[in-house]
Amino acid sequence: MTPLLGAGELADDVVTAAVRLxxxxxxxxxxxxxxxVRLVEVEAYRGADDPASHGFRxxxxxNAVMFGPAGHLxxxxxxxxxxxxxxxxxxxxxxxxxLLRGGELVxxxxxxxxxxxxxxxxxxxxxxxxxxxxxxxxxxEHDGLDVTDPTSPVRLRAGSPVDPARVRSxxxxxxxxxxxxPWRFWVDGEPAVSAYRRAGASGRRK
DNA sequence: CTGCTGATCTGCT
DNA sequence: GCAGATCAGCAGA
Numbered sequence: 225m226t227p228l229l230g231a232g233e234l235a236d237d238v239v240t241a242a243v244r245l246x247x248x249x250x251x252x253x254x255x256x257x258x259x260x261v262r263l264v265e266v267e268a269y270r271g272a273d274d275p276a277s278h279g280f281r282x283x284x285x286x287n288a289v290m291f292g293p294a295g296h297l298x299x300x301x302x303x304x305x306x307x308x309x310x311x312x313x314x315x316x317x318x319x320x321x322x323l324l325r326g327g328e329l330v331x332x333x334x335x336x337x338x339x340x341x342x343x344x345x346x347x348x349x350x351x352x353x354x355x356x357x358x359x360x361x362x363x364x365e366h367d368g369l370d371v372t373d374p375t376s377p378v379r380l381r382a383g384s385p386v387d388p389a390r391v392r393s394x395x396x397x398x399x400x401x402x403x404x405x406p407w408r409f410w411v412d413g414e415p416a417v418s419a420y421r422r423a424g425a426s427g428r429r430k
Numbered sequence: 431c432t433g434c435t436g437a438t439c440t441g442c443t
Numbered sequence: 444g445c446a447g448a449t450c451a452g453c454a455g456a
Contacts, residue, residue: 284440300439300448302439304437304438305450354449398448398449
């Protein structure tokens with residue numbers, strides 16, 4: 225059991241924070257039991273000068289957590305149906321977050337199946353941001369939770385470091401604005417990395 | 431594996 | 444009004 229990640233490791237800039245999050249383990253106490261996921265795909269968003277970021281046009285009740293201190297959950301509702309979860313970064317007052325896009329299950333598969341009975345294969349359980357949020361049971365009421373607090377129902381562990389040679393980057397998924405900014409990061413070869421293509425173009429990336 | 435469709439929340443125009 | 448940091452189910456190749 226590795227120690228919790230410290231908020232200071234996410235405070236400097238969003239890209240460093242995103243890469244640091246790869247390989248970390250997010251564990252959540254759900255009504256069905258504890259579920260844990262090893263992060264293999266993330267995306268960085270910086271509010272101040274990033275048109276793709278929810279924080280770009282200023283603070284609203286929905287994105288307020290992005291403007292707070294690092295290490296807190298930013299959970300939002302999309303497409304009238306799904307939740308997506310981010311971990312806030314940067315110092316208090318500066319908007320930044322890392323979207324959790326994909327992860328590998330590292331806890332009891334039976335508990336995970338209770339949470340996502342429709343998943344066809346185990347690798348699909350947390351493959352994609354809304355799937356991960358559903359698996360971990362993250363909803364609006366988890367918005368703002370401190371994942372660096374050992375007493376929190378959702379915690380972020382440092383995990384085993386990812387070999388830097390296996391980290392890949394590319395354009396963010398589904399983002400129209402600033403699609404040339406390669407702020408999606410993933411661990412090469414992991415099956416739980418989502419297969420979606422970037423907005424407005426076709427073809428695979430490497 | 432690719433491409434389409436429906437679900438109907440949130441903040442901006 | 445409308446586009447969006449989406450997914451599941453189904454059809455067709």
